[in-house]
Amino acid sequence: MKFRTAISTLLAFTASSVQGVPFSAKLHKKTALVLIDIQNDFITGSLNNSRAPSILPKVYQLLDDHEWPFIIASQDWHPKGHVSFASAHTGKQSGDTVNITFLDSPLKQETQGLYSDHCVPGTWGAEIEDGLKTRLQYLEGYRSPVNYIKKAQDHSVDSYSAFVDNEYHRFTTLNSELTIHGVETIIVTGLITNACVRGTSIDGIKLGYEVILIEDATDTISAEIKAETIQELKGWGVQVMNLTDWEAANPTGPKTTFRKEL
Template identity: 80%
Template sequence: MGRIAFIAGICLSAAALVQAVPFSPKLHKNTALVLIDIQNDFITGSLNNARAPVILPKVYQLLDDHEWPFIVASQDWHPIGHVSFASAHAGKQPLDTVNITFLDTPTKMEQQTVYADHCVPGTWGAGIEEGVQTRLYYLEGYRTPVNYIKKAQDHSVDSYSAFADNQYHRFTTLNSELTLHRVDTILVTGLITNACVRGTCIDGIKLGYEVILIEDATETLSDEIKASTIEELEGWGVQVMNLTQWESTNPTRLQRRALKEL
């Protein structure tokens, strides 16, 4: 009887421990938060954009007020001499274009826009914006898996999408990581709307995910470019809404209970 009582005591203690860890009413099951290239160079650095800082309070809100089973933070991670750098092409200036060959098909060409050098590993510009990075450090050290996707590391091909390079020559680990965490919906934010955000959203649709773009947590160079890109993404099947709209359609468990009681 003593042994049975001892085992029963262990079971009761374990049950009490489980009950002491409450179910989180804010956990968005099967939905990953995807932060695209919220890096210093795209905000105040070499490719600075005066409109970019506007998204930060919304991104902070998503990190502060919600719990996620998985968070993705992508970063451009360009080696010196990258194909997207104007400095790598004699006589070219930022925003010029060059023709480059496909890595797998030398007879096939694509047009590449070139920019000022940006997001070189080891530089301040490649780092994630301080407020976002501080929150990610806290979350990944506490309760949330965070996967940092370093993209466009190949000298010879650019990568807008966090899933793959522009030629689909190489894929990142993102799709397999989302599958591992049983994610079927991605909530996309970040910079810039018509480039890396666009590429990630389209590839997400191609791979079968439900893709939601939070339009006030993404920015680009002008209202016109943003509106045109959003129209295109909606044509692909991307759901576009602002953060207030998304939060209203994704109430927490406690909010749903309160609504039922009204």
């Protein structure tokens, strides 16, 4: 009897403690923040993009001023000699294309874009950008669960989407993780708009999620390509909003300053 009483007291205390968490008023329920490939190689590294750094303050704001039940950070994670590397194809250069055969359908081919070597595990270029990495490390296991999705690890097939490779041959754990956490809406940010952000957003729609793209927290090599991609994503049913408008539509509790020094 004493044991039951002690357990009841503990459960009551735990429930009251959870309800009293000071940042709970800022929690976006059933919503996950998805950070696509915000890695050094796509910012100042081998596939650097002069427009990419502009998204960082917006991404930081989403982490500093909001609480999330789940955060996803995807990373390109290419082995040496990956099919997307121009260096893996004799006589080819970055910007060229090749035709490759599908892994599970030898009669079907797709066009593969070729790039400079990038996001090779163990290199600086594969690492998440420092300001973002610091924030995610702070959050891990304390305020929000953070899951890192390593994609495009197969030598023979590329993967733009954080959900699945380009041939829909092998899925990552992303969909199952979102399901486990009860996520219905994904807030998508990151690099680059017309490749991995596009692929993840479209697959999110296909899998039944409400997908919201924060347009000033994503970018690509030109304003024209970004605009074209955004129009395509709208056609798929992706909601496109700037961060100011999204915050106005999704108010949270009072701001805190505990991470402003990061």
